[in-house]
Amino acid sequence: MDTKERLIESTRELLWERGYVGTSPKAIQQRSGTGQGSMYHHFRGKPDLALVAITRSAEELRDRAEAVFSGPGTSIERITAYLRRERDALRGCPVGRLTQDPDVMADPELRCPVEAVFAWLRVRFTGALTEARENGEMDAALDPAATATALVAVLQGGYVLARAAADPQVYALAVDGALSLLAVHAH
Amino acid sequence: MDTKERLIESTRELLWERGYVGTSPKAIQQRSGTGQGSMYHHFRGKPDLALVAITRSAEELRDRAEAVFSGPGTSIERITAYLRRERDALRGCPVGRLTQDPDVMADPELRCPVEAVFAWLRVRFTGALTEARENGEMDAALDPAATATALVAVLQGGYVLARAAADPQVYALAVDGALSLLAVHAH
DNA sequence: GTCTATAGTAAGATAGAC
DNA sequence: GTCTATCTTACTATAGAC
Structure with missing residues (x-):
């Protein structure tokens, strides 16, 4: 991995762990094993580097979701697979956590990939649920x-509750609860 | 409101808006209209003041929830009332947002009120749902x-999605989705 | 491309006057 | 109790040597 790549990946990690406000250029340089010179040669500054990192994290989220939604199984099975996908619940969502960052939300450029990927995810979920309803897998009411927005919210909120409890099982419990609610409405 | 009180309330606002990492003593002093001297006279430092502010926000969350859960109506009606309670969705949850703050989660003292209030809330929800099930208001399956954990997660995740979309209606949509899933239908 | 030097601003806190 | 002065360290970035 070359220097520029190490800078981006280190930034992605730090944004995930500490957010934008809590991540300093110095910390990025130390984690990536580079000096100031390299960072400011490859990027104009912290916001520029963060934009690349955030964009990549959003793309990754999208790609991983798309892989599940375009995979095998019925609509409900694919939704279930996405909800139950292995996740490090205590780390939380690398994109969702940025919605809590005032400086990210205040900057239209940094905010854009966050907004876009959640809009996409809700639409993708909605499509799968529409299919499920048409196939008689889900209550037509x-x-x-x-429903799609509620399910995505369970994931994002599940991270919050798991972190509050310092227990990844709380995340799993929230997902179980959501899937049971969905199952009650299956036909 | 005296000086100490203004310091606490200003800190609560800033923790809500910018989190712990994003809130400086200087910002607290400016918002509260006090100087360094006052802040360091009444509190040992930023963590000490933050602990008082976080504890109060957690108590407020608890009191407001308790008021609804011990109020009138059937179990499901009270749960519905809590979920639909008027909220400023784009501001998010003053306590839930702290779970994304690395310095809060790393400090056992600051973390404690956050952990406790969400544990309490999940138990309170669970009690109401248990009642609902016994009264035939909820599917026995x-x-x-x-279910309680999923519902609390919808609220916390609803904030995340609303902020991502810069649209409070997304929060309302998540709540609607959750309540529809909870509603008992003639099967 | 990467390094070191430098610099202005802010964070977080202490000391002592009033 | 509050104010101002002061201190150390970190943040964020620029300049110029190599």
Whole structure:
């Protein structure tokens, strides 16, 4: 991995662990094993580097979700697979955590990839649920868009509760609860 | 409001808006209209003041929830009332946002009130759902603890999605989706 | 491309006057 | 109790040598 790449990956890690406000150029340089010179040669500054890192994390989230949603199984099976996908619950979501960062939300450029990937994810979930309803896998009384948003919220909120409890099983419990609610409405 | 009180309230606001890492003593002093002298007279430092502020925010969350859960209506009605309670979705949860703060989570003292209030809230929800199940208001196939955790997660995740979309209606949509899933239907 | 030197601003806190 | 002065370290970045 070359220097530029190490800078990006180190930034991704630090943004995940400490957020944008809590990540200093110095910390990025130390983790990546580079000096100031390298960082400011490859990037204009912290916001520029962060934009590349955030964009990549958002793409990764999207790609991993797309792999599940375009995979095998019925609509409900694919949704279940996505919800149950192995995750490090205590680390939380590398993109979702950025919504709590005031400097990220205040900067239209940094905010854009965050906004876009969650909009995409909700639409993807909505599509799968619409399919499920058409195939008779889901109660026709449920609104796909509202249900999709609730399910994605369970994931993001599950991270919050798991971190609050310092227990990854709390995340699993939230997912179990959501899937059981969905199962009650299966046909 | 005296000086000490202004310091606490200003800190609560800033922790809500910017988190612990993003809140400096200087910012607290400016918002509260006090000087360094006052802050360091009333508190040992930033962590000490933050502990008082976090504890108060957690108590407030608890009191407001307790008011709804011990209020009138059936179990499901009270749960619905709590989920639909008026909230400023884009501001997020003043306590939940702290779970994303590395310095809060790393300090056992600061972490404690956050952990405690969410543990309490999940138990309170679980109790209400257990009641609901006994009264036939909820499908007997649902586990109260898992369902409770999922519902609290929808709130916390709803904030995340609303902030990502810069749209409070996304929060409302998540809540709608969750309540529809909870609603008992004629099967 | 990477290194060191440098610099202005802010963070977080202490000391002592009033 | 509050104010101002002071201190050390960190943040974020620029300049110029190599």
